[in-house]
Amino acid sequence: MNRSSDEKFPSFHQDEYRNSSPASARYHIIPVPYEATVSYGGGTSQGPPAIIEASRQLETIIEGAGEPGIYGIHTAAPIDCTVKRSPRELFSRIARAMDASWEQGSVPILLGGEHSITNGAIEAISSRFPPGEAGILQFDAHMDLRDTYQGSSYSHASVMRRALQNGLALFQVGIRSYSEEEVEIREHHSICSLDASYLHRGRRSEHMCLPDGFPPHVYITFDVDVFDASLMPATGTPEPGGLFWWDTVDLLSRLLRGRTVIGADVVELAPRKELHHCSYTAAKLTYYLMGLAAPGLSPAAHL
Numbered sequence: 489m490n491r492s493s494d495e496k497f498p499s500f501h502q503d504e505y506r507n508s509s510p511a512s513a514r515y516h517i518i519p520v521p522y523e524a525t526v527s528y529g530g531g532t533s534q535g536p537p538a539i540i541e542a543s544r545q546l547e548t549i550i551e552g553a554g555e556p557g558i559y560g561i562h563t564a565a566p567i568d569c570t571v572k573r574s575p576r577e578l579f580s581r582i583a584r585a586m587d588a589s590w591e592q593g594s595v596p597i598l599l600g601g602e603h604s605i606t607n608g609a610i611e612a613i614s615s616r617f618p619p620g621e622a623g624i625l626q627f628d629a630h631m632d633l634r635d636t637y638q639g640s641s642y643s644h645a646s647v648m649r650r651a652l653q654n655g656l657a658l659f660q661v662g663i664r665s666y667s668e669e670e671v672e673i674r675e676h677h678s679i680c681s682l683d684a685s686y687l688h689r690g691r692r693s694e695h696m697c698l699p700d701g702f703p704p705h706v707y708i709t710f711d712v713d714v715f716d717a718s719l720m721p722a723t724g725t726p727e728p729g730g731l732f733w734w735d736t737v738d739l740l741s742r743l744l745r746g747r748t749v750i751g752a753d754v755v756e757l758a759p760r761k762e763l764h765h766c767s768y769t770a771a772k773l774t775y776y777l778m779g780l781a782a783p784g785l786s787p788a789a790h791l
């Protein structure tokens with residue numbers, strides 16, 4: 489195997505694809521093992537290595553998304569989250585990594601870590617894209633719209649509130665657990681959504697799409713707790729009544745039709761050894777997201 493960089497870290501899908509150089513890779517996998525504000529079960533700092541390890545079991549082709557690996561995958565060294573610095577400093581570091589990725593015409597994909605790492609993506613998107621040009625598609629059991637949570641404005645439960653404050657459009661999928669404050673904020677900002685209960689009632693997905701006025705460039709933030717608790721027990725707050733695999737890929741591909749995927753994150757996996765299907769599911773989802781951001785839909789071409 490010809491490993492070009494970061495030899496000491498395993499890379500995503502490494503049994504099939506060498507770790508491409510950053511300049512030649514379509515996808516930049518950026519591990520962010522950050523865990524500070526998790527409210528229930530812990531362990532998300534182990535998410536990135538578990539996803540990368542599980543990716544060794546992936547096939548080269550993923551049904552419905554072709555073979556994303558042929559476009560080159562670069563796995564970066566994990567972002568150092570251990571130093572006791574302010575969360576804002578960490579988020580800026582994430583933002584810089586994403587921006588460097590865009591500079592090279594690549595698509596950054598963050599592996600969390602807890603959901604608050606998306607604050608880094610929000611910073612990166614807000615400084616690179618003019619208002620109205622980029623929006624966030626959030627798959628999550630929770631709205632994450634609290635102003636603060638456990639005294640922090642940068643908690644996993646407040647991350648989408650920060651997105652709204654930065655003027656980013658938001659579309660939520662799979663929500664099924666929330667506070668009164670969050671319902672009010674959602675109404676106040678007229679946030680569109682496909683909640684889990686709505687999806688469960690058998691609404692047909694053929695005509696589901698993002699609203700016409702939704703921005704052309706879309707960042708996907710994927711909290712694995714959007715999956716049903718039976719499929720994804722390895723997360724901080726598993727919620728019953730969630731999405732399964734085909735619901736998820738069907739919705740992703742339909743909602744993103746005609747849009748350009750500028751990046752993504754997969755967060756909140758708290759891996760457990762005896763539940764390796766959870767790590768594998770997160771790895772397969774990550775690979776599927778790459779397929780949605782395949783060339784032909786180049787984000788760089790629009791910048």
Ligand SMILES: [Mn+2]
Binds near residue numbers: 644711
């Ligand atoms: Mn979340």
